[in-house]
Amino acid sequence: MTLQLTVPNMACDACAKNITNAIKTLDEQATVTADPKTKLVNIETETAEASVRDALEKAGYPPAA
Structure with a gap:
């Protein structure tokens, strides 16, 4: 699944x-590109x-709705 x-x-x-680390704790195989x-x-x-x-959110970076 692809999420943006x-x-x-x-x-x-x-x-x-x-x-990236927060997502990798859920799925080590995940591909993450984060652009500040x-x-x-x-x-x-x-x-x-x-999830x-x-x-x-738990990592302190809640995504917008």
Whole structure:
């Protein structure tokens, strides 16, 4: 499944790395591209979207609705 989420409080490369790590804890095989400039996170994963959103929220990076 491919997801594209907007994460408004992703401000820097460290934020992008934290977001990537949060997703990788759910699915080690996930492909994650996080761009602080556009605030977009593109994810290729087998994990349900609700679980990805929950993991990002717990990591302090809640995606926009």
